Amino acid sequence: MTLVLSLIRPSPVPTELQGITPDRLAPLAAAEIEHLPVLQGNRRLPLAEVFHISGSAEDLDVVLQGDLSGVHWIGAGMGQGRITVEGSVGRHAGSGMGGGELVIRGSADGWAGAEMRGGLLRIEGSAGALAGGAYRGATKGMSGGTLLIHGDAGSEAGLMMRRGLMAIGGSCGDYPAFNMLAGAMFVFGRAGLRPAAGMRRGTLALLGPSQPPLLPTFRCSAVLQPTAVRLVLQRLEQLRFPIAAELYSTCLEIFRGDLVAGGKGELLRLPGIRQH
Numbered sequence: 001m002t003l004v005l006s007l008i009r010p011s012p013v014p015t016e017l018q019g020i021t022p023d024r025l026a027p028l029a030a031a032e033i034e035h036l037p038v039l040q041g042n043r044r045l046p047l048a049e050v051f052h053i054s055g056s057a058e059d060l061d062v063v064l065q066g067d068l069s070g071v072h073w074i075g076a077g078m079g080q081g082r083i084t085v086e087g088s089v090g091r092h093a094g095s096g097m098g099g100g101e102l103v104i105r106g107s108a109d110g111w112a113g114a115e116m117r118g119g120l121l122r123i124e125g126s127a128g129a130l131a132g133g134a135y136r137g138a139t140k141g142m143s144g145g146t147l148l149i150h151g152d153a154g155s156e157a158g159l160m161m162r163r164g165l166m167a168i169g170g171s172c173g174d175y176p177a178f179n180m181l182a183g184a185m186f187v188f189g190r191a192g193l194r195p196a197a198g199m200r201r202g203t204l205a206l207l208g209p210s211q212p213p214l215l216p217t218f219r220c221s222a223v224l225q226p227t228a229v230r231l232v233l234q235r236l237e238q239l240r241f242p243i244a245a246e247l248y249s250t251c252l253e254i255f256r257g258d259l260v261a262g263g264k265g266e267l268l269r270l271p272g273i274r275q276h
Contacts, residue, residue: 003033003057007066008050013041014090015050018073022081022100025057033057057081060100069109075102078119091128094121097145110154111135113147116164120239126151129173132166132185133159140181142166148241155192158185161202167236177204180265184232188244199258199265205229206269207247218257218267225251229268 003025016039025033034048047053051066060081064074072090075083080100085093088106095114104112107125113132123131127149133156134141143162148169155173158166161183168176168185174192177185180199189208196204197215230248237243255267 001056001059002061002063003053003055004063004065005047005051005053007064007068007071008052010067010070011040011050013070015040015071016073017071018076020047021075021078022057022060022062022083023079025062026060026081028057030056072109074104075100075121078102088125093123094119094147097121099145107151112149113142113145113166115140116142116145116147118145120146120148122148122150122239124150126170127153127157129154129156130159131157132161132164133157142183146239148236148239150241152189158183158204161185165232165235167241169242171208177202179261180204186232186236196265196267197258198261199267200261201264203228203265204267205232205252206267209270211269214255214267214269215258217259217263218255219259219263220253221256222254223251223271224254225249226254226268 036047037044038047038050062083064085068089073092074089075094077096078100079098082101085104089108091109093108093112094102097119098117099119101120104123108123108127110128111130112127113121131153132142132147140162141160142164144164147166150169152170153168153172156175157172158177160179162181163183166185168187171189176191177196180202182202184203186205193212233243252268253271
């Protein structure tokens with residue numbers, strides 16, 4: 001059975017849903033769920049004053065409905081189960097999640113999937129800045145799981161990414177994969193300035209027809225069809241992420257860098273790329 005949370009009315013002040021996850025809700029009775037605390041501005045309210053509640057979370061399945069653009073921390077820290085959001089959400093969606101699946105049938109504000117450790121986060125619209133990135137002062141961003149953004153992403157996507165897979169179907173802002181430690185990020189549209197600056201290891205694949213100039217601290221080492229790229233593309237298609245068929249047979253330029261950070265990362269791009 002599915003637990004359905006329908007927002008009673010949008011609030012002019014932020015609402016925070018930290019701790020409202022399927023794995024926490026599943027063992028609770030209806031009355032206990034209704035009294036779970038929700039922070040709205042500087043007020044702590046019971047969940048039932050913010051959402052109409054129906055159904056049960058015993059199957060680890062939760063659906064959120066309404067204008068949730070001012071609701072933050074949805075799915076943050078979840079360990080198992082599934083959350084489906086029927087619309088757009090605020091900041092920190094899926095941040096720190098270690099498992100389960102969070103599907104957002106709209107767009108997400110900043111820090112979506114920040115420091116996530118596992119699970120699947122799918123954003124069918126666009127994402128704000130620092131998707132899959134590290135919070136200020138942290139030493140690593142996304143360290144596991146899969147983050148799929150079907151639309152565009154903001155600046156600093158994948159900041160200090162440590163492990164996992166991120167795919168951006170549209171364009172992204174400046175500094176994608178900035179200070180990347182490991183993991184893989186695939187961008188199918190245009191990337192912003194200074195892609196992979198400071199990367200130590202990992203892979204950034206720029207698969208759009210137009211890209212910015214690379215930093216001079218990247219060196220081209222080969223032009224070929226990497227088997228690992230085809231495997232990632234197949235995995236993305238299995239996850240219902242759209243992939244252009246011609247990418248499976250296209251050779252890619254492979255650059256090593258960032259040389260100022262050891263030069264053990266790789267940046268892939270289409271040959272004969274147009275610069276913008």
